[in-house]
Amino acid sequence: MDALAGLLDGPRAQGAFLLRSVLNPPWSMRIQDEAPLTVVAVVSGSAWIDEVRLSAGDVAIMRGPDPYTVADDPSTPVQVVIHPGQRCATPDGQEVEMRDLGTRTWGNDVDGSTTLLTGTYQMRGEVSARLLSALPPRVVVSAEGPLIPLLAEEIGKDQPGQEAVLDRLLDLLLIDTLRRWFSRPEAEAPAWYRAHSDPVVGPALRLLHNNPAHPWTVANLASETGISRASLARRFTDLVGEPPMSFLTGWRLAMAADLLREPDATVASVAQRVGYGSAFALSTAFKRERGVSPREYRLSLTVVGS
Numbered sequence: 537m538d539a540l541a542g543l544l545d546g547p548r549a550q551g552a553f554l555l556r557s558v559l560n561p562p563w564s565m566r567i568q569d570e571a572p573l574t575v576v577a578v579v580s581g582s583a584w585i586d587e588v589r590l591s592a593g594d595v596a597i598m599r600g601p602d603p604y605t606v607a608d609d610p611s612t613p614v615q616v617v618i619h620p621g622q623r624c625a626t627p628d629g630q631e632v633e634m635r636d637l638g639t640r641t642w643g644n645d646v647d648g649s650t651t652l653l654t655g656t657y658q659m660r661g662e663v664s665a666r667l668l669s670a671l672p673p674r675v676v677v678s679a680e681g682p683l684i685p686l687l688a689e690e691i692g693k694d695q696p697g698q699e700a701v702l703d704r705l706l707d708l709l710l711i712d713t714l715r716r717w718f719s720r721p722e723a724e725a726p727a728w729y730r731a732h733s734d735p736v737v738g739p740a741l742r743l744l745h746n747n748p749a750h751p752w753t754v755a756n757l758a759s760e761t762g763i764s765r766a767s768l769a770r771r772f773t774d775l776v777g778e779p780p781m782s783f784l785t786g787w788r789l790a791m792a793a794d795l796l797r798e799p800d801a802t803v804a805s806v807a808q809r810v811g812y813g814s815a816f817a818l819s820t821a822f823k824r825e826r827g828v829s830p831r832e833y834r835l836s837l838t839v840v841g842s
Contacts, residue, residue, distance in 0.1 A: 552655050552656060552657055552658070552702070552703055552706055553571075553622060553654075553655070553656040553658075554640055554653070554654070554655050554656075554691055554702050554706065555640055555641070555642065555653075555654045555691075556579075556640055556641040556642075556651060556652070556653055556654075556688065556691050556692065557641075557642060557643050557650075557651065557652040557653075557654065558637055558641060558642075558643035558644075558645065558646060558647075558648040558650070558651050559581075559608070559643045559644055559645065559648040559649075559650045559651075559652070560643075560644055560645040560647075560648040560649055560650070561608040561609070561612070561649070561650075562608055562609070562612045562615075563607065563608050563612065563615060563644060563650075564605060564606070564607035564608070564609075564612040564613060564614045564615050564616075565605065565606050565607070565614070565615065565616050565617070565618060566603060566604075566605050566614045566616070566617045566618070566627070567598075567603055567604050567605070567606060567618045568603040568617055568618060568619055568620075569600075569618050569619060569620050569621075569622065569656065570600055570601035570620050571600045571601070571656045571657065571658060572599070572600045572601070572657060572658065572668060573597065573598070573599060573600065573656075573657040573668065573710075574597070574598045574600065574654065574655070574656045574657070575595065575596070575597055575653075575654070575655045575656075575657075575706065575709060575710055575713070576590075576595070576596045576598070576606065576652055576653070576654050576655075577594070577595045577596075577652070577653040577679065577684045577687070577688075577709065578590045578591060578592050578593065578594050578595075578650070578651075578652060579592065579651040579652065579653060579684060579685075579688045580592050580649070580650060580651045581648075581649045581650030581651065582608075582650060583606055583607070583608065583650060583652060584605075584606070584607050584608070584609060584610050585598070585604055585605070585606050585674065585676075586604050586605055586610070586674075587610060588674065588676055590676060593678055593679055593680075593684065594676060594677070594678055594679070595676070595677055595678075595679045595684070595709065595713045596674060596675065596676045597671065597674070597675040597676075597710070597713055597714070597717075598673070598674055599668055599671045599672070599673050599674070602673060604674070606652070608650065613627075614627050615627075616632060638692060639691075639692050639693065639694045640691050640692060641691075641692060651688070653684070653687055653688055653691060655706040655709070655710075657710075666728075666790060667714075669726075670725070670726040670729070675713065675714075675717045677713055677716040677717050677720075678716075679709070679712065679713065679716075681712070683705065683708055683709045683712060684709070686705060687702070687705045687706070687709060690702060690705060727775060727776050727777045728741065728776055728777075728783075730775070731772075731775040731776045734771070734775055736761055736762075736763050736767075736768065736771055737768075737771055737772050737775045737776065739760070739761050740757055740760075740761050740768065740772060740780065741776070741783075743757060743760055743761075744757075744780070744783065744784050744787060745787065748784065748787055748788050748791060748810050748811050749808070749809060749810060749811040750811065751811070752780075752781070752784055752811075753781075754768060754769050754779075754780055754781065757780055768780065784811075785821065785825070786825075788810040788811050788812070788821075789810075789821060789822055789825055789826070791809070791810045792806050792807070792810045792812075792818060792822060792830065793822075793826075793833060795809060795810070796830055796833060796834045797834075802815070803815040803818060803819060803830045803831065806818065806830070815830075818830060819831075
C-alpha cells in the first residue's frame with residue numbers, strides 16, 4: 537500500500553453524491569455544501585471555478601468547507617446556491633427544485649453546451665484529514681485516458697450495483713488527479729509523499745502502511761530495509777519530518793479513528809487491527825493524542841451525522 541492508497545483505503549467513496557450537469561449560458565452556482573472534498577470534471581464545453589477557467593478534460597478538486605462558485609463566466613450573477621444536503625435555493629433564500637434531465641442529471645438545457653460531472657465526498661475520518669491537510673483549497677489538472685468518459689457514461693445508468701461502480705470510478709478519478717498534481721514541482725507535495733520515492737524511506741513507509749499491527753521497532757524496520765538503525769532513524773526523520781515510531785503512532789491512531797466509524801467495530805477489535813494489545817492501550821494512546829477516548833470520539837461522530 538502506498539501513501540495515497542493508504543490515505544484513501546478507509547474513507548473511500550460510499551454512496552457519494554454524484555451528478556451530471558448539462559448547462560447552456562448564462563449559468564452560475566454558488567456551492568456552500570461544506571463538503572470536505574469535491575471533484576468536478578469537465579466533459580464538454582468550459583466552466584469557471586471562481587477565477588480559474590476549466591476546459592474539456594480538466595478536473596478540479598475543491599477542499600472544503602469553504603464555498604466556491606462554478607459559472608459559465610465569472611461575471612454571471614449567481615442564480616442558485618447549493619447548501620448542505622444538496623438543498624437548492626435562490627440567492628435570496630427561496631427554495632428551488634433542480635430541473636431533472638434524467639438519471640443523476642440536471643441542468644437548464646438537455647442539449648447544453650457544457651457538461652460537468654460532480655462527485656462529493658463526505659469524509660470525516662482522520663485518515664482523510666491527513667490528505668486534506670496536504671491539499672491547497674483548489675487543485676486543477678488536465679486528465680488523460682478513459683476515466684472521465686467512462687464516468688460520464690456510467691453516471692446515467694441505473695443498474696444493480698451501479699452505486700458501487702460509480703464510487704470506485706470516482707475514487708480512481710480522484711487518485712489519478714492527485715498523482716498528477718503531486719508530480720508537479722509547484723504542487724509542494726507533503727513530506728510523506730515525497731519520501732515515498734526515496735530508496736530507503738519509501739520501503740519503510742510501505743511496511744508501516746501495509747502492516748500497522750506488526751510490533752515494529754526502529755531496529756526491525758531497519759533490518760527489513762537493509763540499513764542501520766541510526767541511519768534509518770536519521771534519514772526517515774529528515775525526509776518525513778518525524779521519527780519512524782512517531783509516524784507509526786500517528787498512522788495507527790488515524791486508522792483507528794476511521795475504523796471507529798464502522799457501526800459493528802468495537803474498541804477491542806479496532807485495537808487489534810491497528811497494533812495495540814488491548815482496548816485499554818488504544819484508549820490511553822487515543823486520549824493522549826486527541827484529548828477524547830475512542831468511545832467519546834465515536835459519540836461525536838454520531839452527533840455530527842445526526
